[in-house]
Amino acid sequence: MLLIENISKSFGEKDVLNNVCFKVEDGSIFGLVGVNGAGKSTLLRVISGVYRPEQGEVLLNGQNTYNDPSARKDILYVSDDPYYPYGSTIETMKTYYETFYDLDEEAYKKYLQMFHLDPKISISNFSKGMKRQTSLLFALAVHPKLLLLDEAFDGLDPLIRLSFKKALAELIEETGISVIISSHSLKELEDICDSFGILEDTHMSTYGDLLESKENINKYQLAFTEEYGKEDFASLDVVRFEKQGRVYQLVIRGNEEDVRTELQKKDPLLIDVLPVNFEELFIYEVESRNEAEHE
Amino acid sequence: MNKNVFTYLLKSKKILVVFLFIMNLALMLTPYISSMRTGNYYVSWIIGYVFMFGTCYILPPYLLRFIQSKNATDSYFSLPVSRRELLNTNLLFSALVSYCPFLVGAVISGIIGLAGGHIEITELFRILFCGLLTVAVLTLVNSLFFSFANTLFDGMVMIAAYTAMPLMIYIVLGVFFxxxxxxxxxxxxxxDGVRYLSPAFLCGNIVGGGSKRIVYYIVLAVYAVIAYVLLSREVVDRKAERAEQISDHFFAYPFVIYFYAFAILCMITFFWGNRNFISFFKDSIIYYILLLFIFTVANFVYRRKIRFEPKTFVFFAISIILSLLVGLAANKTQGFGLSRMYDHNPKSVSYVYNGPLSKEDCEELEIKSEYVSVFVELQIPERLMNEPQYSEAMKIMENSREKAIEDYYTKSDQDRTNTGYLSIRDNFTGEGNYVHYDDSGQYGYTVYEPLSIDQLRVLSKITQVSIYTDDKELILP
Incomplete structure (x- = not known):
């Protein structure tokens, strides 16, 4: 289990992470999301032991990932801009990974075939997507206990994305590894993540089970004979309020049954409940907090 | 040392390792191509030494550049290896790649030299030890300089700047003296003490070095230890986020720029500082403007942008004021008292005086020539120091020295007409043709008031006083 306890990190006078806490269970895929510059990459670097936090600690199965190098044997960090020394090929990078990690030769061959990559060509001649595939190839072949993927889907074509998600799901099923993926492609994350966290204003504003969180917020389409304003729904946790004539669209946080009962009190002509996806969840969470701050 | 890191370095850098090995070995054996003389061993050693010296400036930045690249730090600092092990292994690898080709080449050349009976085996061991010490010190010291910076380019600038720093100190002090x-x-x-500030100079001189060899060894060992301690701190405690940022570490550009600026300012002050302020300002303003331009360029290299900050100019102005104060203090204190720092009670002393004669003295000697030059060479060995005639002669020369020192700080270049020259060397050994002068205790003075005929007559009692005119040489009776 990965435990992140009160992590704070700043660059000079700029606070990037402030008291960030969360945990990732074994066999879980954690989607790390946030607006640009929210500190996702910084958090992944702190977890992988690249950055030293000013405060707090990161524990992987009880071992501190910054202070204890042996803990990092179980972590593989794939950054958003992977490092390939000049002139290196997939074969030379294999030397690197098999020297420092437990590279599974069979898995390496399998994923090399899956990504259709030539191991003898210099990586500097690869396209951005191929470079990304190279790093994912080793991420899958090394079998760490914790895999950290920064912008994992960046530059990948839809077919490769699908193959990678499938391979990752298989790997988790077989080995029970934990994965933290940061990405702006929330649709991709929604397919594979079981938990998520939203980094916002230097701290983890929301985190938890993705399914539960999605169930706790819904889109309601309503029609009333009378006119209502947002203030008339003050008893509910309304995240978004839209009105067109007598048709209302409200995004409301809370148990669907409870919300529905509350809405029935206003005698609506129509109630339709629509589930929200991860992207909408992210947008509503961030927007509602921004609105609350402005108010 | 980490076995995995070493194995990876060996596997990933094998082409470089083989290339350097073959290159150095081939160069070291070059002297034997033209002639298979067994005495070629020394040339071979020097070639190998120079090559090894060069690699110690290239390999550390090449191997440690991962600390200054954002994506490389992501890879290397997340490895299951402690930073100390990562550093130690890279240093060891760098040192071995530099040293091993030299070791092999030096042993081959040494065996040839031994076979020819030119050297003893201890000499071979000594050169191998010197090579090892040089590699250890230069690898550590250059790595330390490199670690102050946050980019590869800045790291190379730091190595060059810090390597040249002792030379700069030498030049500034030389101008001051x-x-x-x-x-x-x-x-x-x-x-001479400045040489101890330069590990590169000492490394280049330990092969020769003479009697100071042991001191060099000790100083270099101290450098190696200090460099390793500081380097470990720099790398182990390094904030990975420094990679690819401006090199604002105190010992990077902030120190280097102000060091060189202040050194050059002091040099300008020392060059012109003996004049009155108006004349000084008129002559040196152009140098200040030029230096301000260089200072601005240096700040641009540092910050990657031209930023006219009042703070920068205030610091520059403060540096000018400080350098002027140093110059003024140097003048008022007669070179911080250094002009009086000669042996006032030498065991033996040698004087060479070369100067003009006053008009009155020329008339007294009935010399009508336009050119008149007096030459006196006086050696007072230890056994004659207390003889009355020698004591009196010494008193005349020492008074002349005292007057020359006073005049040095009070007279200007305009007064520098019809002056003589007095050279003094203390504490020589031997006599006659076998006099041996030590490197220290050597002084030269401009004499504004030439020795009088009466003084020369006193000297002529114990040594020859020659007077050269346009057409003849007179010996003062």
């Missing part, structure tokens, strides 16, 4: 310390010159033995 030449212009502000009466009797001492650019080549004063007091400046």
């Amino acid at each position: 030449e212009t502000h310390v009466a009797g001492m010159s650019y080549w004063s033995s007091l400046l």
Whole structure:
């Protein structure tokens, strides 16, 4: 289990992470999301032991990932801009990974075939997507206990994305590894993540089970004979309020049954409940907090 | 040392390792191509030594550049290896790649030299030890300089700047001695100490080095230890986020720029500092403007943008004021008292005086020539120091020295007409043709008031006083 306890990190006078806490269970895929510059990459670097936090600690199965190098044997960090020394090929990078990690030769061959990559060509001649595939190839072949993927889907074509998600799901099923993926492609994350966290204003504003969180917020389409304003729904946790004539669209946080009962009190002509996806969840969470701050 | 890191370095850098090995070995064996003389061993050693010296400037930045690249730090600092092990292994690898080709080449050449009976085996071991010490010190010291910076380019600049720093100190002190310390010159033995500030100089001289060899070994060992301690701190405690940022570490550009700026400012002050302020300002303003331009360019290299901050100019102005104060203090204190720092009670002393004769003295000797030059060479060995005639002669020369020191700080270049020259060397050994002068205790003075005929007559009792005119040489009776 990965435990992140009160992590704070700043660059000079700029606070990037402030008291960030969360945990990732074994066999879980954690989607790390946030607006640009929210500190996702910084958090992944702190977890992988690249950055030293000013405060707090990161524990992987009880071992501190910054202070204890042996803990990092179980972590593989794939950054958003992977490092390939000049002139290196997939074969030379294999030397690197098999020297420092437990590279599974069979898995390496399998994923090399899956990504259709030539191991003898210099990586500097690869396209951005191929470079990304190279790093994912080793991420899958090394079998760490914790895999950290920064912008994992960046530059990948839809077919490769699908193959990678499938391979990752298989790997988790077989080995029970934990994965933290940061990405702006929330649709991709929604397919594979079981938990998520939203980094916002230097701290983890929301985190938890993705399914539960999605169930706790819904889109309601309503029609009333009378006119209502947002203030008339003050008893509910309304995240978004839209009105067109007598048709209302409200995004409301809370148990669907409870919300529905509350809405029935206003005698609506129509109630339709629509589930929200991860992207909408992210947008509503961030927007509602921004609105609350402005108010 | 980490076995995995070493194995990876060996596997990933094998082409470089083989290339350097073959290159150095081939160069070291070059002297034997033209002639298979067994005495070629020394040339071979020097070639190998120079090559090894060069690799110690290239390999550390090449191997440690991962600390200054954002994506490389992501890879290397997340490895299951402690930073200390990562550093130690890279240092060891760098040192071995530099040293091993030299070791093999030196042993081959040494065996040839031994076979020819030119050297003893201890000499071979000594050169191997010197090579090892050089590699250890230069690898550590250059790695330390490199670690102050946050980019590869800045790291190379730091290595160059810190390597040249002792030379800069030597030049500034040399100018100071030449212009502000009466009797001492650019080549004063007091400046010898500066060589100990330069690990590169000492490494280049331990092969020869003579009697100072052991001191060099000790100083270099101290450098190696200090460099390793500081380097470990720099790398182990390094904030990975520094990679690819401006090199704002105190010992990077902030220190280097101000060091060189202040050194050059002091040099300008020392060059012109003996004049009155108006004349000084008129002559040196152009140098200040030029230096301000260089200072701005250096700040641009540092910050990657031209930023006219009042703070920068205030610091520059403060540096000018400080350098002027140093110059003023040097003048008022007669070179911080260094002009009086000669042996006032030498065991033996040698004087060489060369100067003009006053008009009155020429008339007294009935010399009508336009050119008149007096030459006196006086050696007072230890056994004659207390003889009355020698004591009296010594008193005349020492008074002349005292007057010369006073005049040095009070007279200007305009007064420098019809002057003589007095050279003094203390504590020589031997006599006659077998006199041996030590490197230290050598002084030269401009004499504004030439020796009088009466003084020369006193000297002529114990040594020859020659007077050269346009057409003849007179010996003062």
